[in-house]
Amino acid sequence: MSDMTRRDMLQSAAILAAAGMLPATAKAGDNKKLKILIAGAHPDDPESSSGGTMALYADAGHEVVALYLTRGEAGIRGKSHEEAAKIRSAEAEASCKILGARPVFLTQIDGATEINTGRYDEAWKVIKDERPDILITHWPIDSHRDHRVISMLMYDAWLHAKKKFELFYFEVEAGQQTQHFAPTHYVDITTTEDRKRKACYAHPSQDAEKGFYVLHDEMNRFRGQEAGVDHAEAFIRHSQSSRGLL
Template identity: 45%
Template sequence: MNSISRRAMLGKASLVGTTVAVGLPLAAAETPVQQRPEVGTKLKVIVTGGHPGDPEYGCGGTIARYTDLGHEVVLLYLNRGEWPENPSLDDAKSVRIAEAKRACEILKARPAYAGQINGAAIVDSAHYEKFQRILEAEKPNLVFTHWPIDNHADHRAISMLVYESWLRMRKRFALYYYEVSDGEDTLQFSPTHYVDITSTEPRKRAACYAHASQTPDKYYGLQEMITRMRGVESGHKQAESYIRHVQSPDFMLPMAS
């Protein structure tokens, strides 16, 4: 076998490296562009959250944009917001359910529940199957869920349940991740998509404040800072941002008319 010098080997390696580096932008350029649905197409959108209030805080403006366009939106909460150690568990659950119902009325959405307990989320084979059955019954075109790098266990749990269902359902719905309470909950979130919520922010605010038991004065200020920052990034007054899974179908987010 012919010997090869170290210098020649390094030279060949540099050529290979150059070829790969040049090829990367071409691969990125092949990312599919979102296509506008046919006029009159009604979409089914599911926004999942660890607790009542999470979808409203993370996606409330986008939800309002969808329902204003005539699309059906379901807010699917992992639990009803009750705490297992609370002696008045049923009372807490009733309060949170009533608040979620009011928030959904404001956004023209429908509430639904996955049946778990606040702070005691379970992610196992049985719950994967149960959650998949919920999504199979709803037949969504798009699903939004928590970004999985998150400090709250319930947020991580529903994100995993959604992702496993997406895989089992052969990636047939568009999958978007949203942020909530960045720094406190969501971490390392770098958006790929934005939705202008300037016109729907008042309804988002009202929906969040419908969760009166959850001290919205404390939390909404942080979320508003985030929407203003995302607005600066995207050229709007206020915006919500998302990460679309790279293998997800391209169902378009609401855009300005």
């Protein structure tokens, strides 16, 4: 396939159409309005991994939810957990506004996340209540323990739901945090990269501009090269995901 044909295909396919999840020209008005839920461990994980895709879905009229396992309690040096949680929750809310998403918070504590039957139940309850058509969460092989925890909790909820929605995995700080990530799907985020950047910059407590966004910008350019576009986000689709929604 030539580069041009490939690029045309990616642009027209827009979102995750290649996955067979969404018709290429889909707008919520023409087809079923979908709910896409992006589950991250900390404020900034959904945005930095999938912000361009979130904006594309929101712009097409679909419902986008950012689920945060914690409020980033341990993420600001010199601040108490309570102070950091307040600051970082507000940053997540501002960030979601830029992307057209609705934030939802679970009740775990940054740096001290856990997996037990109570936590499985809590995660299942939110998925049962939200009923997403598409769930995207951390790839489980990751150097950050909290990332591994939300990945396991979401995988368990997907099994509990009898795999009746699409399960995808995203990457964050590839190589340093997410590891052994071999994408199955790419989303061209060239038209929404500026909003992704703004949404990440809406986390000033995390020094996005000089810190984590630099890494994600490199990652998105590299994935873009793989996909034949300027900027792309990459995902792994679980092969047993239900396609019942189409």
